[in-house]
Amino acid sequence: MRKFAYETFLFLTWLLPMLFFSYLAFVFIFFTLFPDFPLILNQKNILALSNSQFAFGLILLFVLSFIGLYLKVKEKSLNFSLPKLGSTSEWLVLLTTSYFFSYFIIRTFFELRRFNSLLILSLTLFFIFFLYNLSTFLTSPNLEYFKLLIFSSQKKSYSLFSNKYHRQILLNFGRNGFILFLSTLFCLVLVYLTLWTLENVYAFGSQKVALILLLSSVWFLFGYLIKVQLQRRLNYLIYIFRKIAANKKVLHEFKEMTLNILKSFLIGLGIISLFAVIVGFFAWRLNRQAQIQKKLRESLVITDIVPHKTTLAELVKVRGYNFGWRLNPNDKLLSDYGPVIVEEWTEQQISFRVPLNWQVGELNLWVEKYETDNDNYTRKLQSNKLQIEIASRWTYYPSQEELDRKDIGSYISRGLKKIRRFILHRE
């Protein structure tokens, strides 16, 4: 069981990054390449995720694959190595990819502009090393354990192709299954085309047509399957079973083999279901998050107040979406104490200084905006309310008494307040 869990985890460290990268690349290329494509798919939502969400996901996946890489190195099936690339173009691609990734992560998490280039440079160097090893890791998934688990018996090994009867049964089953699949597909295409023609050309009601055609097709298919396919296969199986029953050894082997196939099938089904549940869960969460993001971006909404806790006369930034141009004089930022004097109003940010008349404690902030359409109809939009906490000024600045005292306690207190001020003015 421990081995199974270990191998499953190792496989997931390979699968999840591969899925994420492939999915992102596919969605982007597909939607950029076919802008006229009429389908509206939810998958497009992933591109609406914010930079910080992408960065968190990316770091999580990188950490996961790093653990996978480390485990593989420990198993001695892979080695950490410095990049050994064949051509200049490979170096160029690796270098640029590393730069882009590091730029994205640094710009998402850090606001210290002075050190940005230094941080980006050092992270790029790390990524050159990491991405090279990551590409080696992602190229070589280890599926041997699962292959063994599914295709071999634990007690006694019977090859599926050891007996000519078995081989014959399997080959026939495969061939007939394939023919059945093709014929069903053909029938379905015919049904679809007939449905489409009747609905579009003869303007039948779509529900009526669908019901008539689907019922008749289903009955036709059912009859066809029963009469031709199933009957023929049953006759063939009866013939094979009679032959097998004549030989007891072969019968025993056949029973063992059937049990093994059943066991392997159940184990395989279990593994596939486990992966499907895990991957499905991640995909569902990601899609849900992306949908929420998309919805947020389409409405007047405050997402963040920076800093969340502040004091009087300090600059506060209200961040969100769709604040728009302040065309109407009645557009305003409101608090529990009334309208606030705004210093800067942009599409995604409103800045103001905390008025001196605000009391210490928590209060709500929200935006009111008037939107006029082409018919001169005006409607009022109101954003969500977010809380801001106003602290006493002496939480951040030293009082006169502290400045006058020259003991260690006052120095520590002033130091602490200086750190608080640094954090407050960081943005």
Add this chain to the structure above:
Amino acid sequence: MLFIDGTRRKLVQGMLLLISYYFALRILNSTNDFVTLVIIVSLYLAIFGTFKALFCSFASDLGKSKFNKSSFGKNLILSLLWVCSVILAKKAGASAWLFDSFDDATLLFFIYLPFALLFAISERTNIILAIILWLYTAFFYLNNFKLTTDLFTILAFWLFALAVFKKFYEV
């Protein structure tokens, strides 16, 4: 067009496909939708062996370069990582002088460039790809799909340009 297999029988098949498609549209009195158009043009190109020519040319490129199985996979993963890094870098506003001047088609070409470099795609493959895009462009234009027409035209132009630059570099 020498490398595209255009025998007389295929020519007749291709023409018949287009004519029957045209008459089917006239009889049904309906307009082309995007998906049907893409399928029909793809079938038309498949009949003329254009896709076959593309895959054969790509396989020949791979055969000429010193690829083994592991370096092929590694380059494929590097190309995938490149696509994601470009998307994220553009989102974060990296190299604004570069990305801000790109339209969608040029960005797609920029994403395709490392693939062409890593797999040493020859000018022949690029030209076949450009011809395929060109033919799609013509059909999209005839059926008033404006955005896709523009996009495919620019992409075809870039692919031709890449083929020419590659030839210059070799000469």
